[in-house]
Amino acid sequence: MKLLVTGGAGFIGSNFIRYLLGEHADAAVVNFDKLTYAGNLENLAAFAARPEFRSRYRFVRGDVADPEAVAAVCGEGFDAVINFAAETHVDRSLEDAAPFLRTNVVGTQTLLEAARRLSMQRFVQVSTDEVYGSAPDGVAFREDALLHPSSPYAASKAAADLLVESYVRTYGFPALILRCSNNYGPYQFPEKLIPLTIANALEDKPLPVYGDGLNVRDWIYVEDHCRAIQRALLQGRVGEVYNIGGVALRTNLEVVRTLLGLLGKPESLITFVEDRPGHDRRYALDSTKLRQELGWLPCHSFEEGIEQTVRWYRSHSDWLARCRSGAYRDYYERHYQQRGELLARMRGKA
Ligand code: NAD
Ligand code: TYD
Numbered sequence: 001m002k003l004l005v006t007g008g009a010g011f012i013g014s015n016f017i018r019y020l021l022g023e024h025a026d027a028a029v030v031n032f033d034k035l036t037y038a039g040n041l042e043n044l045a046a047f048a049a050r051p052e053f054r055s056r057y058r059f060v061r062g063d064v065a066d067p068e069a070v071a072a073v074c075g076e077g078f079d080a081v082i083n084f085a086a087e088t089h090v091d092r093s094l095e096d097a098a099p100f101l102r103t104n105v106v107g108t109q110t111l112l113e114a115a116r117r118l119s120m121q122r123f124v125q126v127s128t129d130e131v132y133g134s135a136p137d138g139v140a141f142r143e144d145a146l147l148h149p150s151s152p153y154a155a156s157k158a159a160a161d162l163l164v165e166s167y168v169r170t171y172g173f174p175a176l177i178l179r180c181s182n183n184y185g186p187y188q189f190p191e192k193l194i195p196l197t198i199a200n201a202l203e204d205k206p207l208p209v210y211g212d213g214l215n216v217r218d219w220i221y222v223e224d225h226c227r228a229i230q231r232a233l234l235q236g237r238v239g240e241v242y243n244i245g246g247v248a249l250r251t252n253l254e255v256v257r258t259l260l261g262l263l264g265k266p267e268s269l270i271t272f273v274e275d276r277p278g279h280d281r282r283y284a285l286d287s288t289k290l291r292q293e294l295g296w297l298p299c300h301s302f303e304e305g306i307e308q309t310v311r312w313y314r315s316h317s318d319w320l321a322r323c324r325s326g327a328y329r330d331y332y333e334r335h336y337q338q339r340g341e342l343l344a345r346m347r348g349k350a
Contacts, residue, residue: 001026003030009033010084012222019227028056030076036087040323067113070111074118079121087153090153093153100152108160129182130150141286181247183222201269202320209273218284249282262306262310
């Protein structure tokens with residue numbers, strides 16, 4: 001099985017490559033990644049250096065929205081494409097949606113077109129629960145729910161899903177779509193809630209909580225997501241959408257308090273800041289289809305997964321520090337400048 005994985009230097013993609021090659025001795029992966037601020041070859045460096053993986057893993061730097069680069073890499077011949085490549089941070093999409101449209105929409109279409117021309121046998125689009133928008137209390141969205149995205153990020157992912165569906169209907173192209181809820185675990189870039197909270201708390205810095213902190217997210221440990229992708233890749237029905245989630249619904253405040261408890265840090269670090277515009281109140285997924293058709297079950301409870309995650313970040317403080325230097329620091333400061341007094345407080349601590 002020879003796979004083209006796009007965006008494999010990011011959080012979920014790197015966990016997926018490690019998981020898949022560990023599980024399948026006959027698998028080989030080419031990781032095609034542009035290496036944006038979120039792409040980090042360090043995420044796979046130790047793994048790629050191991051003799052048993054060296055001949056089965058290769059990195060190619062490239063942009064999914066560049067037709068020539070995509071045609072060249074696809075031309076190597078693959079059994080399947082798994083498309084993780086994306087701009088992924090909602091807050092960044094509120095400041096500038098253009099890179100989101102380029103990578104998430106044009107990039108997906110560019111890949112679809114190259115794969116279609118080469119009659120590729122399988123295309124897995126890694127999508128998100130955010131395409132459904134906010135779920136009313138008591139509702140967990142199924143795959144047939146309407147798409148109602150709130151942020152430019154979510155809208156760009158929904159547009160990509162629609163393009164994938166159009167290729168299935170128009171050309172009979174063998175693609176399927178996976179919509180997962182919020183992931184957490186090792187190697188997540190520390191702009192997202194969980195790694196950001198851990199990183200700030202370890203340095204006794206304020207923990208920005210948007211609005212009243214009662215927004216609910218449906219949390220899944222990244223390895224459980226990777227296993228669902230593996231199942232869908234091998235056994236999923238083409239033309240179908242599968243939700244992946246429904247594991248642990250928590251308010252943001254619950255998540256932050258759990259992390260503080262594990263880190264032994266005081267709740268006084270919690271700092272309520274101005275809410276995110278268009279902030280979805282609640283995400284919740286119904287994954288019955290995935291469970292029934294593909295026999296998937298999560299292996300990690302939130303309590304166990306989050307403990308493991310905190311341990312990982314504690315023991316990878318150098319990785320965290322490198323992610324938080326340079327351009328990240330500039331972005332973070334600019335971003336929170338708009339959120340009032342927090343920046344001043346952070347500078348006071350720096
Ligand atoms: P990430 O931001 O950590 O990584 C994205 C990767 O894509 C990076 O390595 C980056 O360099 C690469 N990339 C960006 N633009 C590219 C381009 N034009 N060409 C090639 N590579 C490019 O993201 P992640 O959290 O690992 O998310 C991976 C996928 O999973 C995304 O499609 C995202 O929408 C989806 N998803 C994420 C979550 C989550 O909680 N993180 C949940 C559901 C779905
Ligand atoms: P995030 O990790 O950005 O993922 P997403 O927006 O894709 O769900 O945010 C998770 C939740 O945490 C979301 O409700 C926004 C909130 N949040 C904060 O309260 N503070 C923060 O600093 C960040 C980054 C997010």
